[in-house]
Amino acid sequence: MTRKITIRFTSFRECPNCDGRGDDGAEWRPVECRRCKGRGKLITGVEVEDSKDGILPEDRFEFTATGEVYLLDFDEDEEIEVVKPSDEGRESG
Numbered sequence: 528m529t530r531k532i533t534i535r536f537t538s539f540r541e542c543p544n545c546d547g548r549g550d551d552g553a554e555w556r557p558v559e560c561r562r563c564k565g566r567g568k569l570i571t572g573v574e575v576e577d578s579k580d581g582i583l584p585e586d587r588f589e590f591t592a593t594g595e596v597y598l599l600d601f602d603e604d605e606e607i608e609v610v611k612p613s614d615e616g617r618e619s620g
């Protein structure tokens with residue numbers, strides 16, 4: 528069975544660069560905010576659940592404010608299925 532890693536974003540904060548608007552251009556020329564990549568939010572909390580080890584402690588992964596999650600100490604030869612959250616706020620089910 529393939530090892531499965533499920534990523535969830537657990538907390539956010541409003542992007543201070545664009546005040547949560549998602550763009551930092553002028554009204555007449557919107558530009559996607561570089562800091563939050565147009566989300567308007569920065570990710571401040573991530574939960575990673577491993578089908579083998581359960582919820583991983585924070586020292587087993589790193590994440591960025593834009594939602595990139597990097598797993599640490601994983602065997603590269605192992606086949607891992609990573610389940611990333613789809614657009615937050617659009618939960619299925």
Ligand SMILES: [Zn+2]
Binds near residue numbers: 545547548561564565
């Ligand atoms: Zn922003």
